[in-house]
Amino acid sequence: MTTAPPPVREPAWSLSRSAISLWVTEGVIGSLVLGIGAALFAIFVPDDLGGPFPLLRWLVPIAAAVYAVVTIGVRPWFRFRVHRWEVTADAVYTLTGWLTRTWTLVPISRIQTVDVTRGVLQQLFGLSTVAVLTASSQGTVRVWHLESDVAQRVADDLAHRAEQVRDQAT
Amino acid sequence: MSEPVHQSHVSEPVARRTSPLVVLVHTVTFRQARQFVPAVIPLVAAIGLGGGMTTVVALVVGVTLLSLATAALSWWRSTYTDGPSSVVVTRGLLSRSVRTVPNDRIRGVEVETPILHRLFGLVRVRIDAAAGTVSGKEEELVVDGVTRAEGDRLRTAVLTHRQAPVRQDGAAEPTPAEEEFGRFDNRWLFYAPLVGSYLALPLAAVGALFRLAQELPESLRPHLDNAQLAGVQALAIVVGGALLVLLAGSVVGAAVVNWGFRLVRRGGSLIAVRGLITRRHTELEIDRIRGATIAEGAGMRLVHAARVNALVTGLGDAARRGQLLPLGPRSEAWTLARRLVEDPGPLVAHPPAARRRRILRAVFAGLVATAAGLVATVFAGWWWVLVVGLVLLVLGIPLGLGRYAALGHATGPRSFSVRSGWLVREQALLQRRAVVGWQVRQSFFQRRTGLATVLACIGAGHGGYAAIDMAADDVAGFTLAASEPWAATFSRPAP
Numbered sequence: 001m002t003t004a005p006p007p008v009r010e011p012a013w014s015l016s017r018s019a020i021s022l023w024v025t026e027g028v029i030g031s032l033v034l035g036i037g038a039a040l041f042a043i044f045v046p047d048d049l050g051g052p053f054p055l056l057r058w059l060v061p062i063a064a065a066v067y068a069v070v071t072i073g074v075r076p077w078f079r080f081r082v083h084r085w086e087v088t089a090d091a092v093y094t095l096t097g098w099l100t101r102t103w104t105l106v107p108i109s110r111i112q113t114v115d116v117t118r119g120v121l122q123q124l125f126g127l128s129t130v131a132v133l134t135a136s137s138q139g140t141v142r143v144w145h146l147e148s149d150v151a152q153r154v155a156d157d158l159a160h161r162a163e164q165v166r167d168q169a170t
Numbered sequence: 171m172s173e174p175v176h177q178s179h180v181s182e183p184v185a186r187r188t189s190p191l192v193v194l195v196h197t198v199t200f201r202q203a204r205q206f207v208p209a210v211i212p213l214v215a216a217i218g219l220g221g222g223m224t225t226v227v228a229l230v231v232g233v234t235l236l237s238l239a240t241a242a243l244s245w246w247r248s249t250y251t252d253g254p255s256s257v258v259v260t261r262g263l264l265s266r267s268v269r270t271v272p273n274d275r276i277r278g279v280e281v282e283t284p285i286l287h288r289l290f291g292l293v294r295v296r297i298d299a300a301a302g303t304v305s306g307k308e309e310e311l312v313v314d315g316v317t318r319a320e321g322d323r324l325r326t327a328v329l330t331h332r333q334a335p336v337r338q339d340g341a342a343e344p345t346p347a348e349e350e351f352g353r354f355d356n357r358w359l360f361y362a363p364l365v366g367s368y369l370a371l372p373l374a375a376v377g378a379l380f381r382l383a384q385e386l387p388e389s390l391r392p393h394l395d396n397a398q399l400a401g402v403q404a405l406a407i408v409v410g411g412a413l414l415v416l417l418a419g420s421v422v423g424a425a426v427v428n429w430g431f432r433l434v435r436r437g438g439s440l441i442a443v444r445g446l447i448t449r450r451h452t453e454l455e456i457d458r459i460r461g462a463t464i465a466e467g468a469g470m471r472l473v474h475a476a477r478v479n480a481l482v483t484g485l486g487d488a489a490r491r492g493q494l495l496p497l498g499p500r501s502e503a504w505t506l507a508r509r510l511v512e513d514p515g516p517l518v519a520h521p522p523a524a525r526r527r528r529i530l531r532a533v534f535a536g537l538v539a540t541a542a543g544l545v546a547t548v549f550a551g552w553w554w555v556l557v558v559g560l561v562l563l564v565l566g567i568p569l570g571l572g573r574y575a576a577l578g579h580a581t582g583p584r585s586f587s588v589r590s591g592w593l594v595r596e597q598a599l600l601q602r603r604a605v606v607g608w609q610v611r612q613s614f615f616q617r618r619t620g621l622a623t624v625l626a627c628i629g630a631g632h633g634g635y636a637a638i639d640m641a642a643d644d645v646a647g648f649t650l651a652a653s654e655p656w657a658a659t660f661s662r663p664a665p
Contacts, residue, residue, distance in 0.1 A: 103660075105608045106627075107656035135630075137632075139627025
């Protein structure tokens with residue numbers, strides 16, 4: 001489905017495979033919430049209501065089912081194939097997204113702070129996110145779902161190198 | 171501003187008080203007493219206002235005395251110190267607060283003169299200590315109500331400490347020569363009715379008037395209902411009057427805000443002074459300027475008018491403080507912008523696929539409405555939905571073309587530029603060193619048409635400036651040409 005070559009090259013390293021399990025879990029939780037909502041809609045909306053409601057009684061559960069299939073069965077694998085990251089000699093480089101792709105490049109000399117965060121679900125799978133912040137509100141790089149020890153090492157390394165090559169950082 | 175830097179604060183910083191005159195200003199404006207209003211209202215309600223004139227007089231006197239007392243107390247309890255390494259502001263009626271801002275965190279000093287302050291010869295000094303992406307009023311130190319000479323001394327002292335923390339001599343530097351960068355020509359005020367933000371000023375005033383009119387007692391309101399006027403005539407008068415108010419109001423509003431605007435360069439800073447009622451004095455460090463934006467609204471483009479803002483790192487409230495030319499002819503705007511950032515040359519247009527994409531996006535709402543209109547016409551006979559849809563569809567085409575015409579990017583030896591927007595067309599001229607990161611975005615449809623959107627992340631202005639829908643093949647070349655060598659990561663083969 002990709003016709004043209006990507007505008008810039010891909011970063012070299014892929015994420016931990018546990019990220020797939022995490023995304024599947026997230027998909028299951030999201031689908032459950034949506035499914036409960038759809039079920040409530042189907043049960044409590046009376047079928048003798050006029051307008052578009054008879055049609056909606058069918059469409060809403062079908063939409064919920066499609067959403068579940070996509071978020072559990074398709075998107076995690078798709079994302080895993082797209083998501084990549086790399087730390088080069090002078091920059092942090094990531095590629096995220098699945099339909100819309102975003103490449104982000106931040107030079108180590110402009111890093112202001114490096115954060116490591118672990119969400120509740122991430123802790124179940126032993127994953128962490130490294131967030132690299134710059135002076136720009138839009139210039140934040142997040143490397144999602146690295147194994148926690150890798151994430152900590154990367155963050156320490158980046159913070160250390162940023163300290164050494166730091167110019168004005170703005 | 172020619173006030174010499176005294177010996178005193180170089181050796182030992184002294185805690186200073188603001189001028190006692192500020193007590194009078196704050197008494198009149200009820201600055202401190204305002205917080206007691208919620209407590210006073212139920213009290214008055216409980217006692218009742220039965221006594222007529224005497225009670226009212228007693229109340230006025232009481233409130234004024236209360237205001238005077240709180241203003242005096244808060245004046246007595248507040249001090250400020252500009253030491254060699256930091257500025258400390260202490261205040262608080264009951265709970266004390268001490269705020270210390272290290273000198274190297276101070277990004278700018280602004281001296282403003284509201285009209286009451288001017289009567290007493292006082293000024294208000296705002297010391298801006300915004301930190302990177304954090305914004306908001308919390309990042310500001312305010313020293314309210316010092317004499318003009320003291321305000322200038324404070325500004326000079328704080329800025330001098332910050333630039334040269336190890337100065338020993340304490341002698342006054344010779345005042346650097348001033349160079350005038352721009353001066354507001356009052357004829358430019360006539361551009362104001364074509365600028366959205368100035369048009370909003372009279373609208374807000376009219377809204378406030380209407381609210382006031384509704385508060386008036388019935389007997390005082392004019393009885394318009396009885397006036398017998400022919401329908402068309404009345405409408406014409408009302409519409410004409412409203413237009414006149416709008417036009418005059420926007421010009422007056424622009425005059426109040428921008429009166430006597432002057433931009434000068436003194437040493438390493440740019441100083442902007444403006445305002446009719448409240449004089450503002452804003453100082454920007456040239457070293458922190460990373461670029462400039464030239465904004466032209468749809469109306470302003472008709473008369474070749476433009477606005478210039480400086481992109482300054484770590485500047486709080488940047489949209490107001492960064493203004494270098496609030497309103498003026500395009501040629502003037504470009505002359506000013508070129509003095510700050512090297513002009514990267516003419517813009518490169520984006521590929522034809524970008525034009526198709528802009529048009530498609532602009533007519534999309536019209537397409538949906540037309541389709542819905544077809545359905546509605548067939549099933550419910552609502553033909554007007556179809557008409558609205560078709561009108562939107564036709565209007566979408568010039569809109570899309572206009573949006574495409576705005577797109578462009580350019581790179582020069584030390585700077586680059588991107589432009590986009592139709593309602594407000596904004597061109598950003600940026601230095602190469604300004605870029606703190608790149609973000610390349612490609613949606614599913616952009617991938618199929620070989621386009622990509624490139625966002626330059628900047629630690630100033632609104633954080634990022636985008637080249638929308640440029641050819642995907644040009645992305646690596648553009649990013650390398652527009653920032654420092656680290657951007658080669660985009661094209662260098664993976665290790």
